[in-house]
Amino acid sequence: MRPVPDPGDSRVKAYRKQAREGALPPVLLWWVSGLDCHVILDGHARLAAAIAESVELPLLHLNRSVPRDDLDVRIDDAVGSYERELARFAALRAVHGPAVPDGATIAGPQLARRLHGLDTAAQLTWAWPLPGGQAQWRRVAREVTLRQDWPRS
Known part of the structure; x- marks a missing residue:
């Protein structure tokens, strides 16, 4: 320097x-x-x-940036987390009825932030x-x- x-x-x-x-x-x-x-x-x-x-x-x-080898694993992890969250909301909805949201409005933006972070976050x-x-x-x-x-x- x-x-x-x-x-x-x-x-x-x-x-x-x-x-x-x-x-x-x-x-x-x-x-x-x-x-x-x-x-x-x-x-x-x-x-x-x-x-x-x-x-x-x-x-x-x-x-x-994220190494290409790790990227597929991290994308799969983010998508898996999203799917688990949707399944959790579906189970709550089955028990408590339609007053419980489907979960996409909550889990969707979280998934978008995680995927965006994989593409742009500094390592x-x-x-x-x-x-x-x-x-x-x-x-x-x-x-x-x-x-x-x-x-x-």
Whole structure:
């Protein structure tokens, strides 16, 4: 993760013109569940330009989705839950009469939300420890930072 460049940076100045013209390419974001926030993968200078020009910035958002192998199982689970709920309402209706609703008005929207969530909900991101522990993390961070010409504060 690197800092956003200053408004006076040469890349930002070039992007500011594109921002005024409404022609900025999107900034690439990735949702990291462990941080509970987005991380900018590409477009730090474009972000700074959009902020400097007070324009809305186009974004391209990446996140993990449900693996295709799991999707069929999850759909079957959602539909099965819906069918069980309809059967429960049918049993109640048989005992108590037509005053009990058929259950579709209650279970239908729940099914729709679950199916929509399977298609759109972000999944947890994964991380693995770097072999060597904290000392290795510090060494890598120091090497990466020293090789960059990022402004130091």
